[in-house]
Amino acid sequence: MTEKDFIPGVYPQKVEKGQITYSSPSNIALVKYWGKKENQIPANPSVSFTLEACATTTTVTFYELGSAGSHFSFDLFFEGRPNEDFKPKIQTFFKRITVYLPFLKSYHLKIETANSFPHSSGIASSASGMSALALCLLEIERELNPEMTQEYFTRKASFLARLGSGSACRSIEGDLVQWGAHKETEGSSDLFGIKYPYKVHNVFNSYHDTILLVDKGKKQVSSTIGHGLMHDHPFAAQRFQQAHNNLSKLRSVFEKGDLDTFIEIVESEALTLHAMMMTSQPSFVLMKPNTLEVIQKIRDFREKSGTHVCFTLDAGANVHVLYPENEKEKVYAFVKNELLVYCENQQHICDRIGYGAKKLG
Numbered sequence: 001m002t003e004k005d006f007i008p009g010v011y012p013q014k015v016e017k018g019q020i021t022y023s024s025p026s027n028i029a030l031v032k033y034w035g036k037k038e039n040q041i042p043a044n045p046s047v048s049f050t051l052e053a054c055a056t057t058t059t060v061t062f063y064e065l066g067s068a069g070s071h072f073s074f075d076l077f078f079e080g081r082p083n084e085d086f087k088p089k090i091q092t093f094f095k096r097i098t099v100y101l102p103f104l105k106s107y108h109l110k111i112e113t114a115n116s117f118p119h120s121s122g123i124a125s126s127a128s129g130m131s132a133l134a135l136c137l138l139e140i141e142r143e144l145n146p147e148m149t150q151e152y153f154t155r156k157a158s159f160l161a162r163l164g165s166g167s168a169c170r171s172i173e174g175d176l177v178q179w180g181a182h183k184e185t186e187g188s189s190d191l192f193g194i195k196y197p198y199k200v201h202n203v204f205n206s207y208h209d210t211i212l213l214v215d216k217g218k219k220q221v222s223s224t225i226g227h228g229l230m231h232d233h234p235f236a237a238q239r240f241q242q243a244h245n246n247l248s249k250l251r252s253v254f255e256k257g258d259l260d261t262f263i264e265i266v267e268s269e270a271l272t273l274h275a276m277m278m279t280s281q282p283s284f285v286l287m288k289p290n291t292l293e294v295i296q297k298i299r300d301f302r303e304k305s306g307t308h309v310c311f312t313l314d315a316g317a318n319v320h321v322l323y324p325e326n327e328k329e330k331v332y333a334f335v336k337n338e339l340l341v342y343c344e345n346q347q348h349i350c351d352r353i354g355y356g357a358k359k360l361g
């Protein structure tokens with residue numbers, strides 16, 4: 001498929017007004033997207049677990065304007081209150097997607113959005129937020145063109161979400177989603193995420209992700225700036241190649257449930273992401289002392305207990321603690337007894353692998 005396949009023809013239906021609600025989850029990358037080309041094309045492929053508890057619920061109420069305007073007409077409410085701060089990001093999103101959703105300027109939209117996780121928890125809301133909004137907007141298009149197939153809908157939702165925030169394209173479906181062209185993954189594309197197309201061992205069906213809020217401060221560096229740092233980065237070419245290789249290796253890991261190799265790859269991906277930021281110009285150290293304490297404790301406990309707990313990181317100081325369902329008692333007791341002291345006010349979120357966005361109304 002190409003971008004052109006997402007440009008619609010003349011809509012067969014007319015819709016004057018309506019209301020749509022979606023809840024869309026966050027996701028945690030196992031192989032990380034870090035670096036992009038023009039038009040939100042990733043520099044390397046990535047794969048993630050879709051989450052369940054961390055989600056954004058968005059309602060779009062819309063009515064047709066008398067005549068198509070020259071600008072986007074919308075109001076934005078975040079957690080019940082009018083919010084001007086997020087408007088520029090949405091405005092940019094609308095500009096990018098208007099060619100794919102040409103009805104946008106013909107409607108007034110009221111966007112009401114809220115997160116299940118606390119605001120300023122250091123948890124990125126762009127993946128869940130942008131995917132929820134993309135789904136609501138595409139649902140309007142489905143009303144204008146009811147013949148749209150479910151497969152096309154899912155792809156286009158991911159395609160649109162990507163234009164809001166890259167990682168958002170991995171939040172439409174569950175449970176394991178790959179985004180980015182990879183020569184050994186059939187159907188993979190730079191334009192949208194796909195459900196991982198090969199066999200996945202049962203152990204991964206019910207994985208846990210306990211998110212430790214080590215630092216709830218605002219991100220030191222936005223991911224857009226972070227991605228930009230990969231241009232002219234001395235290790236960029238090797239890093240992009242490594243992501244391709246890790247995806248190749250994961251195929252048999254997922255198939256066999258090979259947790260030892262899973263841990264090696266996932267932890268290396270997290271540390272490489274941070275290594276890229278530490279070695280870019282300008283450089284950023286996004287881990288905090290407590291991040292390192294937690295990492296060390298996880299590795300010691302894994303060795304001592306024989307469990308398969310491991311960590312991954314986003315572009316920040318918080319730690320995602322990953323572990324299989326059959327080890328949850330042991331690992332969660334360890335988290336409670338030994339890791340929560342490193343969190344701000346012991347705050348953490350018990351999340352797990354999830355099955356994608358849901359239409360609520």
Ligand code: DP6
Nearest residue numbers: 029032033046165166167223224315
């Ligand atoms: C570290 O998707 O937030 O979470 O496309 O600029 O919105 P933009 O970036 P974003 O980058 C996420 C980077 C990451 C790794 C990942 O999720 O793959």
